[in-house]
Amino acid sequence: xxxxxxxxxxxxxxxxxxxxxxxxxxxxxxxxxxxxxxxxxxxxxxxxxxxxxxxxxxxxxxxxxxxxxxxxxxxxxxxxxxxxxxxxxxxxxxxxxxxxxxxxxxxxxxxxxxxxxxxxxxxxxxxxxxxxxxxxxxxxxxxxxxxxxxxxxxxxxxxxxxxxxxxxxxxxxxxxxxxxxxxxxxxxxxxxxxxxxxxxxxxxxxxxxxxxxxxxxxxxxxxxxxxxxxxxxxxxxxxxxxxxxxxxxxxxxxxxxxxxxxxxxxxxxxxxxxxxxxxxxxxxxxxx
Numbered sequence: 596x597x598x599x600x601x602x603x604x605x606x607x608x609x610x611x612x613x614x615x616x617x618x619x620x621x622x623x624x625x626x627x628x629x630x631x632x633x634x635x636x637x638x639x640x641x642x643x644x645x646x647x648x649x650x651x652x653x654x655x656x657x658x659x660x661x662x663x664x665x666x667x668x669x670x671x672x673x674x675x676x677x678x679x680x681x682x683x684x685x686x687x688x689x690x691x692x693x694x695x696x697x698x699x700x701x702x703x704x705x706x707x708x709x710x711x712x713x714x715x716x717x718x719x720x721x722x723x724x725x726x727x728x729x730x731x732x733x734x735x736x737x738x739x740x741x742x743x744x745x746x747x748x749x750x751x752x753x754x755x756x757x758x759x760x761x762x763x764x765x766x767x768x769x770x771x772x773x774x775x776x777x778x779x780x781x782x783x784x785x786x787x788x789x790x791x792x793x794x795x796x797x798x799x800x801x802x803x804x805x806x807x808x809x810x811x812x813x814x815x816x817x818x819x820x821x822x823x824x825x826x827x828x829x830x831x832x833x834x835x836x837x838x839x840x841x842x843x844x845x846x847x848x849x850x851x852x853x854x855x856x857x858x859x860x861x862x863x864x865x866x867x868x869x870x871x872x873x874x875x876x877x878x879x880x881x882x883x
Contacts, residue, residue, distance in 0.1 A: 659765030684772030718791035731756035770795035771878030
């Protein structure tokens with residue numbers, strides 16, 4: 596029989612996970628977990644609901660950056676003016692997770708820990724160099740978001756661990772991000788490709804920092820290391836965009852499936868990289 600518990604502290608949640616007989620799953624929003632349980636795709640012996648833990652839902656500024664609680668809904672993220680101003684790409688990505696109804700429940704932690712290669716929020720978070728704080732029996736640890744998903748449906752979290760919060764760094768002057776995805780339908784579908792870009796420019800419009808992360812083109816989100824060489828030291832002209840396009844395509848290791856072929860995904864990755872970089876570049880140039 597499936598058991599359920601709703602702890603009211605992080606410590607209580609860790610004890611529940613550590614003491615579980617069989618498979619325990621953390622319920623952050625439940626928009627993936629509940630569907631998988633009902634369909635029989637996933638089996639669990641214990642559900643640990645973290646939404647009642649004080650402090651796990653909410654957004655606050657700290658050290659010039661932002662802290663987003665793991666149980667914060669997409670709706671809350673979309674309505675937070677300060678976060679949207681500093682990190683519009685992350686808000687764009689979070690707002691693409693499901694319908695308006697889903698937004699009232701879906702969370703960044705659930706989207707990340709579901710470990711889908713096509714998760715929308717993950718490329719944007721990685722592009723922003725976000726970290727997550729993890730609680731477990733051995734205390735807390737902080738790791739980059741890209742260290743969590745290890746493959747489709749798999750994470751690096753131990754059975755007694757769960758994500759408590761996400762940390763976004765202080766936004767430098769003249770820097771901005773953007774996220775775009777391509778889907779087969781106009782709404783509520785899974786990404787064929789997603790692209791998150793975060794960059795900074797100097798007063799002359801020359802890129803001083805650049806980071807491109809692609810989703811749905813490999814088993815986990817891909818940090819395109821060649822994007823920095825393509826953009827840094829240049830203005831975002833056609834030469835730079837061409838180099839970025841080429842770097843994005845070269846980094847892809849996609850599969851053929853019903854949403855797109857390998858060749859199609861590779862081409863779309865280059866196109867989205869260009870478009871997302873153009874949006875981020877324009878936003879960065881407007882900041883002071």
